Amino acid sequence: MAAPIDLELKKAFSELQVKMIDTQQKVKLADLQIDQLTRVQKHAKLTHTEITTLPDNTRLYEGVGRMFILQSKEEINNQLMDKQKTADEKIKELEQKKVYLERSVKEAEDNIREMLLSRRAQ
Template structure:
């Protein structure tokens, strides 16, 4: 009777290990994406601050691929604000995803602990 219990525990541990590795990889990816979005957000903020110091009749160009397009100061300002807002929203989503991943791993660990405790109490009885 000991062998089926050991196989069951071994299977549960291997599933937990796979889940933890997968979750850690996803969390690292989320961290990298958050870092990248933070850089995009800072760049947009700094660019916006620099543009705001320019006079309204200054000609501003937006780089698109290998060419530059004449844009109004207001249009560029709106684009930069949109970039900041989009980056902020994505950062929030990624942070929520990370919390969910961490919670799911913790639940899986708790389930295995409960399984171990129930096996110990069954074995002692």
């Protein structure tokens, strides 16, 4: 009678191990993406602060591939603000994803603990 329960526990542990490894990889990926987005956000913010100090008649160019396009100060400021907003939204999404992943692993661990406790009670 003990053999089927042991196989069930072994299967549950192997599933948990696979889930933990997968989740850890996803969390690391999310952390890397958050770091990259914070750098993009910081770059856009610094560029925006520098541009605001320039006189309004200054000619500003946007780099596109290997060329530069003349843009108005307002257009560049709008693009930088959009970049900051987009990065901020993506960071929030990634942080929510991380919380969800960590919660799902904790739930799986709790399920296995319950399984162990029920086995010991028998």
